[in-house]
Each structure stands twice: as structure tokens, then as C-alpha cells.
Amino acid sequence: MSKTFDIAVIGATGLIGETLLMVLDEREFPVGNLFPLSAGEAGSQVAAFGERNLRVRDVETFDFATVALVFLLEPLAPIQLARIESAGCALVDLTGSLSAQQAPCVVAGVNSPAAAGRWLRSPLPAVVALASVLGALRQVLGLQRVTVTACLAVSSRGRDGIEELARQTAQLLNARPVEPQLFDRQIAFNLLARASAEMPDGHARDERRLAAELGEVLAAPQLPVAVTCVQAPVFFGDSLAVSLLCDEPVDLPVIRHCLDDAAELELVEQGDYPTAVGDALGQDLVYVGRVRPGLQDPRELNLWIASDNVRKGSALNAVQLAELLLKHTL
């Protein structure tokens, strides 16, 4: 029998946690014992893993020395993180709460972790999508500037986001007043220009995070990235309108060939375009279309990207990072 690894998943019952357990099972990750944990009140929650239903335990009383690998899907207090570290566990973080020093940011197929690292960060789902495309393109072009409007699905806010969009939509279709709860105003049939808390400098937290993580994954921290994160009334799937400024005039056949060749990407045919709902949903690939140069500037390249934020952008990338750890570290 081949070697297996005992694993803890902190936040296993959320939308991403549920998909993560499914992806671990699908990809036949060598899981020994799996411990679903909760940073809040575990209560009597149960998480499904393959055929099994597993009782959710409290983080605070869990002995991390019993597992080799931890998936972090809920932010933890520093004291709990220190317990995981001193137990010697490898860790894949999806919360964005760890620093680049604590855990390098990695997108599978784009960059590799430093050899010694046992802790890795999986970035914002929009970064997984964007870095997959730009990682392929940088083989054939030099990037001077990236401008992106990232239209985020409400599932980026978990099940509560989904429930709120459904509830508000039903209220409006029944001519009842809308009562925003999770979002700061009406999200149904509307677009919100701020998908996360605004910092004093006017940028939203996720806009800063997207730019920083993209720079880290592409090893180009000085690359100017202009980003607006928009909360869209879409249940699943991020959609990105991207405009790149390149060093030289873009060669469209070369660009298309490069995108078509990339293992993580699906380039849709010319004249067609992908959508979050129709194409990306439930898929392991990032969809790219509307590939076109600038109207006035031949150094400009414009793209439209659609990607499943829960599966591809979160759960799958996290499991792929665990596979990297398995190969190099565990």
C-alpha cells in the first residue's frame, strides 16, 4: 500500500471546503485520515468526504501533531497558527491572511514554490485566472502594464452571498422592497463598485491583494496593475476584462497559438466568447476569448477571461499546491 497523509481542513463545511474535499477525492490525493475543523463553533456539523461523513471538530482542541498537512480556509488567530507551525505541518492557505514571508503565493502551472517552503498561499480566484493567462503570454510578450476589471461572483462571499442574491432577486421580481444584509446595498440587477472593504487610500482590500499577488506570482512586483473589483449579480464564476500594454506590437497569431497551447487554458474560437455560467462553471480550465489588439495602439492586447472562482480559483489550485508539497516537501 502506498503512503498516505493525514490532513486537516479548517473551514471544511463552507462552499470552498466542500469543493476542496470533492477535488481531493477526485484527484485521488493520498489522504489517510481527514479531519474537518472549524475555527468557530463546530457544533454537530458534518463534512462529506467520498463515501464518509466526518464529524467537524474544534480547531482549539485539535492536536496538529496528528496531521502532515493543513488546508486553511478560515482565518485563524496567531496562536493557532503558531500551534500548526510548531507541529511541523505543511499548510495551504486560502484566506489571504498570511504574508508573502510566511507563505509564498503560488498558482499551479505558473510559478513554483521556493524549494524549502512548507507553507503556501493560494491567491484570490481572480489571480489564479489572470496569472494562468499572463503566465502563458509572457513567453511571447513583455508586459508593461495590466489593467483589469474583475467582476466577482457572489459566491466569493460564500453561501451567504448566494442566498442574498437569490433572496433580493425574488424580492424584486415580487415587487417587494429589497433589504441588503451581507452586501452594503442592492446587489440584484446592480453592480457594486466595491467588492471588499475600502482602505484609507481609496483602494479596496481585494484590489490591493489582487495586484500584490499577481506581481508575486509573475515575479514582477513593479509591474503596474490597475484593478477594479466589481461585485456582480452572478452566482458562480469570475469574469475579467483585461487590457495589456506590451513592449512591442502584438502578433495576434502568435498570441492565439500561445494561449491555445497552454495546458491550463481553453481559448474559445474567434467570433465566440466564454461566459462564467455557460463555460467556466465546474471546469478545471480558465476560459479566454475576445482576443484583440488595440484600436489605436498596436502594443495593446485585450482579453476576456472567465473562470470558476470556487473550483478552479480556490479548491483545485489549493489541491494542486498540496500536490506540489507532496512532491517536494512532504
Add this chain to the structure above:
Amino acid sequence: MSKTFDIAVIGATGLIGETLLMVLDEREFPVGNLFPLSAGEAGSQVAAFGERNLRVRDVETFDFATVALVFLLEPLAPIQLARIESAGCALVDLTGSLSAQQAPCVVAGVNSPAAAGRWLRSPLPAVVALASVLGALRQVLGLQRVTVTACLAVSSRGRDGIEELARQTAQLLNARPVEPQLFDRQIAFNLLARASAEMPDGHARDERRLAAELGEVLAAPQLPVAVTCVQAPVFFGDSLAVSLLCDEPVDLPVIRHCLDDAAELELVEQGDYPTAVGDALGQDLVYVGRVRPGLQDPRELNLWIASDNVRKGSALNAVQLAELLLKHTL
């Protein structure tokens, strides 16, 4: 009694036509006789103007010599346009079917028509919004590059667009299959990366139109404009994520003061942001927020714009162009 002008409105019963008649009435435009016309079958349609209900007539049999001014809200065959021209009518076009040579493109408060012009074009609603903001800003900054993601309301496709979004949404909430008719795929809870027909070069018709009209209104035809028009599941109101590259580092207090001073704009407070539904709907102002410099590049300026595409972007601008014609030409 002061002088009045007899007016024909071609396409008076559509969403924009209805609002145009309302705005003419509200602004006390000196209307004598008003003739609602239809380029298709007029049948027994009726258009409301103030207290009156007016019968819709056929364009083909209408004598344009009886009116001084024509609003064009439906594209016409060249032979009909020639009849309007030879009758000596002034004209305001909202269809985008006339060339810059036939009729210059004007946004009220931003640029002025050439003295002799009797025909004017009102641009895409998104151009009215964007040019209002950039027209104000160019007093205090030099533009090198404009990148815009224009998320367009379904009302840009008229009443059919509104009905389709409502129908698809109800189908999905009732777990029934969605049947796209007007749009090329599911628009409910989705974003479509192509809001109009795609040209052989990969740009959509409205993306080309937006860039060309913006360049014309700002008298900057060489200004690089990168544009993606996205069809959003929003009934009314266009939302624009805009990133500008300027000649010099931007001075934020100066920028905010300039936007705050502009008569056509409403700058929302720092920390807040406007939305199409909550702010712009039914308003004569273009709403601006999320004003912030670049994360890496101090010459970058990012903005979020919301504007009522039917009222501000179409009907009001068309009536304001008629007011310009009244002052200078009629």
C-alpha cells in the same frame, strides 16, 4: 406668444422615445406640433406627450417640410434621410447610423457643434457618461491613455432587453430552463462579453463606436482608448470602470475639486461609491466615485462612473442638443 417649433420623433414609442417626450415636456422645450413617427408599421400606436395622446404616423408618407426638427431614434433608409435633408430640417440622431461628416457628435456641456451644423449626433450613452467626466478632468490633466470596461444595462436593447432579463431570471428562480431570444445566451446571473455584433477585427461594433465617439467629442482622435463593452444583468444604468494614464502624477485633491465643480457630475464622498440602480437611475447627473491613483504608478487615475443610459445618456442629451440647435441654428 413666443415662437414654437414643430417636431417629428422617429421611434417615439420605444423606451428612449417615451423618455425623450417626457424630457421635452419637463424642460419646456418650445414644441408646437409634435409628430411621433415610426420607421416600421405604425399601426394604431399612440405616444403620450404631456396631457396629449398622439397617433403614430408612418415615416414614408410624412411630409418633413411641416417640421423644423427631427429626432432620429430608429435607423432610416438613405432615401428617407435624403427627404429629411432636402426638407431643410434640423436633426438629432441617436441611432449611431450617421457618419461624423453627416452630423458631428456632441455631448452637452463637453463640446459644441460646428457653427453651421444643423444635424447632430448624440453618442452611445456610455460616451455621454465618460465624456462628461473626461471633459471636466482634461482641464487639470493630460490624458495619455483611457481604458474602460463599460457594463451596459439591458435597456440598451430597449423594452425587449428588459423583458428578456426579467423572463430569464424568473425561469431560473423557478428552476425552469432558460431560453435566450434577444441575447445570444443566458443573460440572467451572467455577464456577456459582447454587447453588440463583433467585427472581423475582433472588436464589437459598440466598442469601436465608443472609442471613435469619445475621440470625436474630446477632439482627441489619436487618444488610445481600450474598451470592452459588457452586457450586464442590470435593467437600467450603465456602470463604467475607468483607468486613465496621465502625462504627470495625479494630484488627487485637485482632481476631486475639479469633479466636484463640474455641473454635469455628482462626485460621491470618499469611502462611498455610486451604483446604477441606487444613484444614477432617473437622474440628470453622471455619478463618479472610487477616485484613486495607481497602486504602482502615480500617473494612473482610476474611477467608477454610473449613469442612467436611457435618461441622461440618451433622452436628456438629445434634448440638450436640440436646445443647442435652437440657440444657434433653428
